Structure formats: structure tokens, C-alpha cells
Amino acid sequence: MDFQSCFDIIGPVMVGPSSSHTAGVVSIGKFTYELLGGCQPERVRITLYDSFAQTYQGHGTDKALLGGLLGMGTEDVQIKDAIALAKEENIDYQFLLEKDHCPYYDHPNTVIIVAEVGYRRVKVGGVSLGGGLSQIFLINDAETAIRLSTEDDLRSICNRLPLYMLTNHQQEV
């Protein structure tokens, strides 16, 4: 049962154009932002898989992820300007495209984000399930299954994570 509430079906309230390619990924980006302690990353590498890799520009998946990483929510009308805003903030970002499906999670809408600020580095794997609902399946090197709706308080979810998930992994960004 991925969908738990009537507001998962009638909702989210969001900027278009795609609930799975835009709204769901804003949450994954914002989750990463909260995992960095409510900070915008200085450097970020974003790997898009499968359907995401094919259609990310048209759906604004890139803007949605960067918007989330800048701390925006799904209703934020500034999401359409997120690329320009990320450049203004001097964020060193790069999108990497993998045409195949993600090795960690079998779904066409998957993304892996490696983000850094100062000495902090986090790796987050997220899947957008449709209707604005998403799930975090990887934090650093620990597999997990954290369901995110666009209404969740992502900061408090991050604050409740077990300590072993928060240890930095060694892979280079």
C-alpha cells in the first residue's frame, strides 16, 4: 500500500508539469538538502536512470531536483528558475545519464544524488513512484525504505534517522 491518504490521490498541489518527474523529485532533492542539515550543497552529482535519463529536460526533472536541493517545496513557483538560481548560488552541479535501470532499485524513475557541503557528504537514492509520492531507498551505503509524500516534514524525518546511515561513505564525488 504505497498510497495511504486521500491527499496522496488528490494532490499534491504542485507546479507542473509532471507529478512523478517534477513533484516527486522535488521531495528527493529537498530530502537531500535536509540531510545536509538544511544546507544547499556546494557540489552535487546527480545520476538519472532509465525514464528519468530520457525525459528529464522536458519534464523539468533537472529544475525540480535543483529546486529541492536549494530548499524549495513542490508548490514553489521559483522551481522553473532553479537552474539559473543554482548558477547564481555558484553550486557546482552535474547531471549524469544512465540509460539502463538503476542497480539498487528496479523502477524507471530513479535518481542517485551525491551532495557535498564543507566536510559533509551524503549519497541519497530516491525513486519517484507517481502522484508526487517518492521513496528514499539508499542513504550513504545503507539500504532503506523511507516513503515521502510532498506534505511530510522532511527535516523531522532526517532528524529521526539512525546514526549508522549518517556516516560518510568513502566514494569520491
Next chain:
Amino acid sequence: MQLNSMEELLSYCETQNVSIADMMINMESEKTEKTREDIFNKMKDRLIKMQEAVESGKSDGTPAPSGISGGDALKMGEYINSGDTLSGSLITRAMRYAMATSECNARMGVIVATPTAGSAGVLPGILFSLRDNDDYSLDELTYGLFTASALGYIIANRSFVSGAAGGCQAEVGSATAMAAGVIVEVKGGTPVQAVHATAMALKSLIGLVCDPVGGLVEVPCIKRNVIGTSIAFSSADMALAGIESRIPCDEVIETMYRVGREMPRTLRETSLGGLATTPTGEEIKRKLYNR
């Protein structure tokens, strides 16, 4: 209380003697321990966001950033005002409002995903057309959104609502199926009739592929939302006439899931097949990404 199938939904409505909408409010209230009033008001806020998207979209003639959509809701409005349309005002207004919402979505405006952004036009289309034609209040339409969410909840949990997972049948198909049930319940039909309408609408869209030109939620998505409103009204009319779906709704949903699993990847939102790879589709894509 858990809602796993249309059969369970109908048996709950029958034993408790409640509408589908009331059942959903009861379930939400039980799960979240919030009052019915709070839940109702939150849904009404979403209805108002939907109304704002319709209002902004129906008079906005500007193109989407891609340049490949926009301005058609305005054309539809002028056509309706001419007074000489084939379909009656219920259908034509639903078409216009669905188009307005989906065009607003393509402009990266604020919409409500119902159940997804790509299929956000169908429900506001039928709801605000019902309001214009029969003077339904916003509260009555809010009940309609609860009906929609119960039907969508079962579809989403037993099948899928993303084009990447299951094709357009999962998006516009689900939205249209929800809308058909909503119309029946808003018009005073029974829960059984509403579920038959849902089944008939979904059956009509089984197999519909997701093939967005240039990867954008514009062509053919916007017009599929528009057409979805007509299918929803036809299905609702059949159900209100006492016509039943021969295949039970739960089995139709299961079929949608099975067909989606069998659908090749090229037809599930990758833009690698269908209308996306027509000569014109390819040409649009080339122009978009060479800008």
C-alpha cells in the same frame, strides 16, 4: 479500517449506508485522528487551487515554454461562445476546463495532481462544468473529490498511476475512471453505479500508451485529458441508466496492471515510441533540444 478493493468499498458503503465520499472521510479521519471538518476543509482548499488553475488557464493564450502547446483553451472558449457546438454545454465546458488546467500545467503553473500532474485536467474539467451547468456548490464538489480519492486510492494501490510504470492508461485512464464515478455520485447515483462507471471508463482506456512528444507533458497528454472528460460523462450516463460493467471493476484494475507490466519500455514515458517517434514528433524533439 483498510480499503483493498472495490468489493470491500461497496460492502462498507452498503453495511454503513454511506456514500463513497463519506467512507473516504471516515477512513482518513480514523487513520489521522483529525476531525472530519479539518479533512473536509483541506480538500476544499485543493478544490479552490483547481479552480484557480482553471481560471488562469482558460483565458491565457500564451504558449508553454516549449512552444508546442497553449492557447487552445482560449479557442475552445470562443467556440463555446459562438453558441454553435456539436456537444452540449456540459461536455464542451468540461473540455475547455480540462484543457485550461493541462495548459497551465505545461506552463509550470500551480495545479493539483489528480492523481498525477499529467492527468490533472480531467477532474477539474468535469467538476467545474457540473458547477456551471447545474449550480453545484463548492462543498458538493469537495465531496466529489473524496469520491475521486477513494476510487483512485484503490486503483493506485492495486495497480499504478504513473505513465513510466504503466503507460497513459495508468494516468489519464485512472483519472477518467475516477471522474466517471464522481459524476455518478455527485448526480445522486449509488456507490454500485459509481463503481460500474469507473469500470466502464477504465476499460475504454486499457492499453493506452504513454508516448509524450519530446518528453513533454503536452502532446498528446493535454488532448487526452480533454477527451477523458467525454469518456467520463458517457460512462456515468451508462451507469445512471442502469447499465453494468460485465467485468467487475477489481478485475478491470487487475487487467490494467497486467497490461502495463506487459507494455514495452518504449511506450512507458520514455519517448522512444508511439507518437513521440513519428516524423513530426522527432522533428519537434530536434528543434527543442537544439535551441
